[in-house]
Amino acid sequence: MAALQRSHLHSQAKEVIFNVSEFCIKEKQYGAPLCDLSRALHRAAAATNVSVGTIENIRKEAKNDEEITSPKFNSPKKRKRQTPVADFFDEFNESVLRRTILSHYERQEIPTLEKIHEEIKNTLSYTGSRETLRKVMKKIGFKFTKVDGRKFLMESSDVISARYNFLKEMKTVSRNGKNIVYLDETWINQNYTVSKCRIDSTSEKAVGVKQPTGKGGRWIILHAGSRSGFVPECSLVFQAKNVGDYHDQMDADKFEKWFEHKLLPNIPPSSIIVMDNASYHSREIHKPPTNSSNKATIKQWLEEKGVQVPDGLMKVQLMQLVAQHITAADTNYVIDMMASSHGHRVVRLPPYHCQYNPTELIWA
Known part of the structure; x- marks a missing residue:
């Protein structure tokens, strides 16, 4: 049977291959004489029906890819639960994100993804990943464009044009x-x-807002x-x-x-x-x-x-x-x-x- 291609492997398969390779490398701990890295990787390749190169690539990928969990010998890393984009980035938060990016232009600074990510974590308590943030930035009209041979985060021309026309019209109005x-x-x-309120700390029984059960119905307001x-x-x-x-x-x-x-x-x-x-x-x-x-x-x-x-x-x-x-x-x-x-x-x-x-x- 031909060895499987790494590009066709799902995250679970990569995790299994990673764990097998770790086991083969650390077999000496279990009394086996095998300890040479090259021999261990060849043994893992034979056990999982992939090439040695694929195993080496998966091991490199595992250092940065959260899809592959740590081997069972180590403490597993728990992935943080991220707030869905649709829930977190409503119109108001998108507006804050836009103003954050544009403030870099005003200060004559380059708005990198790393800088924006750090600022949004502080201003909006954003807990999502940089990749999610990059997708949101693209959605609201920002993209990386080369300027003088270097890539910068630029606003799309149609959004710039629409803003210019609106501000011009409102100035006339x-x-x-x-x-x-x-x-x-x-x-x-x-x-x-409210999440917090003042209570009477002198009373034996704290008196404050009684928290209702559940969120209740949702009401739409138009004004x-x-x-x-x-x-x-x-x-x-x-x-x-x-x-x-x-x-x-x-x-x-x-x-x-x-x-x-x-x-x-x-x-x-x-x-x-x-x-x-x-x-x-x-x-x-x-x-x-x-x-x-x-x-x-x-x-x-x-x-x-x-x-x-x-x-x-x-x-x-x-x-x-x-x-x-x-x-x-x-x-x-x-x-x-x-x-x-x-x-x-x-x-x-x-x-x-x-x-x-x-x-x-x-x-x-």
């Missing part, structure tokens, strides 16, 4: 004295209590506010169906109903409404066709645009016509149209920049 309304959603557990405070008669609070991401509890119909009947009637005329890019904030009107649309739908959209569509075109050719005639004006959102009909205007936050919404700080 402020200069014109427009009323700015910010809206946002959050959630809270029904049985939430809006401006420099004058929260908009009156505008809150929406409802119980979630499950404990997943609160963004999954909202839908376009529910949000649009709140927007039309609670927000718009209670804000000053000609307000600027700032919100993020959640999918239920951005339901499109007359959405342009996509590759999943059928030929009849694509042809109808083109004809409504005044495009002459020859007979006999394949779907791929129809989509090429769509690409030639689609414009920014074709992206119309239901919310934007509602706001415009009441004399207001919607401005959307740049991706991953919730820190520009003061409501996020209130929730935090």
Whole structure:
């Protein structure tokens, strides 16, 4: 039987091979005369049906790879339980991470992964790995790019452009004295209590907050506010169906109903409404066709645009016509149209920049 390739071995198989090699090397402790390293590795290779080179590579890998546990002769290393990315890096923590990275640019320093990891551990009590942090940094628009032959952590150009356009627009809005309304959603557990409180230390029986059993139901909160405070008669609070991401509890119909009947009637005329890019904030009107649309739908959209569509075109050719005639004006959102009909205007936050919404700080 041919020796197995190291690249095809799973972590459990690597662990077994590692332990066998350790046993062969240390057989002298059990009274066996075999103690030469080379002979021990050949013996381990014969026992596990892999090559000596594979065993040597696995032993090198074991020094740095947490997938392979220590041999049974040594004390096993317990892997730390890491907080799932989806739970730890919410919009607020992503914003803190972004500001941490950008602060290095401001100080004319290179934001290495090691430096960012140490700072986030201190500021956010992050217990995850550097690899997890690297994935999150990539998700929010940072990547390593060569500058003058060296690699630096750089923000993607589309995120930079979106931030520039937002700040430019908000500067114009402020200069014109427009009323700015910010809206946002959050959630809270029904049985939430503080982790610490003051108690009467002179009493024989400590008196403090009684900790309820369980977290209770999760409640979703939607509200809006401006420099004058929260908009009156505008809150929406409802119980979630499950404990997943609160963004999954909202839908376009529910949000649009709140927007039309609670927000718009209670804000000053000609307000600027700032919100993020959640999918239920951005339901499109007359959405342009996509590759999943059928030929009849694509042809109808083109004809409504005044495009002459020859007979006999394949779907791929129809989509090429769509690409030639689609414009920014074709992206119309239901919310934007509602706001415009009441004399207001919607401005959307740049991706991953919730820190520009003061409501996020209130929730935090």
